[in-house]
Amino acid sequence: MAAWQHDGVAVVVSIAVAPVKGLALEHREAIELGSAGVEDDRRYYLIDESGHLINQKRVPALATVIPEIGADGLRLRFSDGASVADEVGLGEEVTTSFYGRPVRGRIVSGPWSEALSAHVGSPLRLVRTDLAGDGVDRGSSAGVTLVSTGSLQALAAEAGRDWVDGRRFRMLLTVDGLEPHGEDAWLGLRVRAGSAVLDVVGNVGRCAVTTRDPDTGVRDLETLDLIEAYRGELPTTEPLPFGVWGRVVEPGRVSLGDAVEPL
Numbered sequence: 600m601a602a603w604q605h606d607g608v609a610v611v612v613s614i615a616v617a618p619v620k621g622l623a624l625e626h627r628e629a630i631e632l633g634s635a636g637v638e639d640d641r642r643y644y645l646i647d648e649s650g651h652l653i654n655q656k657r658v659p660a661l662a663t664v665i666p667e668i669g670a671d672g673l674r675l676r677f678s679d680g681a682s683v684a685d686e687v688g689l690g691e692e693v694t695t696s697f698y699g700r701p702v703r704g705r706i707v708s709g710p711w712s713e714a715l716s717a718h719v720g721s722p723l724r725l726v727r728t729d730l731a732g733d734g735v736d737r738g739s740s741a742g743v744t745l746v747s748t749g750s751l752q753a754l755a756a757e758a759g760r761d762w763v764d765g766r767r768f769r770m771l772l773t774v775d776g777l778e779p780h781g782e783d784a785w786l787g788l789r790v791r792a793g794s795a796v797l798d799v800v801g802n803v804g805r806c807a808v809t810t811r812d813p814d815t816g817v818r819d820l821e822t823l824d825l826i827e828a829y830r831g832e833l834p835t836t837e838p839l840p841f842g843v844w845g846r847v848v849e850p851g852r853v854s855l856g857d858a859v860e861p862l
Contacts, residue, residue, distance in 0.1 A: 609781075609859045611792065612748065613765065613773035619666040619725070620644040620734050621654040622675070624766055624813070629854035632795040632847045635732025636742015639668050640771065643707065644695070644734050645715065648722045652695055656808045659816030660719045675711055677718055683710040693726060700738060704728045737844060743797050745772045745782055745859070746842035753779035754841070757825045766813035767822070768805070770842055774859050780830075782843050785861055792859045794851030803844050804837025 615624040620641040630637050645653040645661070655661050663678040674684035688708040695702050706712075707725040715723045732739025746768055755763040765773050772792065774782070785799040809822040826839045833840060 609747065609774040609776040611772055611853060611855055611857045611859060612775045614853065614855060615766065615769065615771060615773075616640045617666075617769060618643060618668045618673075619664075619675075621658070621661045623662060623665045624769060625666065625668075629852060630771075631850070631852055632743065632792075633731070633850045634742075634847055635730070635739040636735060636847060637771065638731045640732075640742070641728075641734030642668075642731060643673070643725055643727050644702075644704070645723050646693070646695055646726055647724075650693060650695060652697060653723060654808060655811060655816055656806060658719050658721070658723075659811055659818075661715075662811065662813060662816035664715065664718065673707075673709075673711065675714060677714070681714075683714045685709045685711075687727065689727060695726065697734075697738075698736065702728055702733045703730075704733075740846050741800070741844050742847055743772065743792075744770045744803055744842055744844045745774060745792075745799075746770045746803075747777040747780070747782050748773060748775045749777045749779040749781055750841065753829075754822070754825060757829050758820060760820075763820070764813055767809045767811065767820070768803075768842060769808070770803075772853065772859070783840075786836075786843060788861045789848065790845065790859060790861050792851075793853035793857035795847060795853055796849035796851070796862070797845040798848050799843050799845040801836035801844055802840035803842040804835070805839040805841050809841075 614627045665676040667674040672686040676682045689705040690708045691706045704726040711725045728734045790797045810818050812819045
C-alpha cells in the first residue's frame, strides 16, 4: 500500500476488484462507482456440476488463479505460468442461489471452465451475471465494502503478528487515517469517497474464506476466532463484524489517495 498524506482525513490506500468471484483480486489505481458499484466486480462466478455457487471456502486452489478483464475478453493466469484467454461468448441460461438470493446468468463458452476444472481437479463452469452488481454478496444495491488499516492492525495485534494482509477480507476499498474500527462510526451516515457518495448501511460479517492465505488458499490464520474474541459482544448487523458496506447514492470516481469522509 502506498503511504498517502491524510492530515487527519481518511484516504484510500488500496482498491481491489474481483472480476471473477472466488479467484484472486485485481488491484486498481482508480474505479468508477455506479449505482451497482464497480460494473465488472464479481461479474463472473463459478458453479459446480449441481449448479451450486463455488468459492475459495469450498475450493481453496481458486486463490492462485489471477483473472484479467480487458476490451478483448477474459484472461486467466495460473500458478504454473499457463494462461487461457479468449473473447467471451454466452450460452445456456442458469439461475444460481447466492445465499438464498436468486442470480440469473449465462454459462460462458470458451476455454476457461475446462482450464479451471483441470486446475482444481473437479468440474466447474464459469458464469456471467446478467446484471452488473448481482454477483456481490449482498446484491447490486450493496456495491461498496470498506475497511481501515487501523482495523487490520488491531487484528494483527490480537493475532500476535506484525501484519495481517488485508486481501484476505476481499474489500473494495481500504482506507488509512482511522483509529481501529473507526469505519464503524460511519454506519448510518453518508460518506464521500473521491467524487462518489455512499450510504454506509451495515457491518460486513465474516466467513472462513478470511482464514486462508490470499496467495495460496492455505488456512493459516484463525480470523473468525480472533474476531469473536475481541468483537463478538458488539452490536452488529451481521455476525463477526470486520469492515462495513454501503450503497452508492451518487456515482463517481474513486482513486488511490482520495479522501473518504462523512458529509
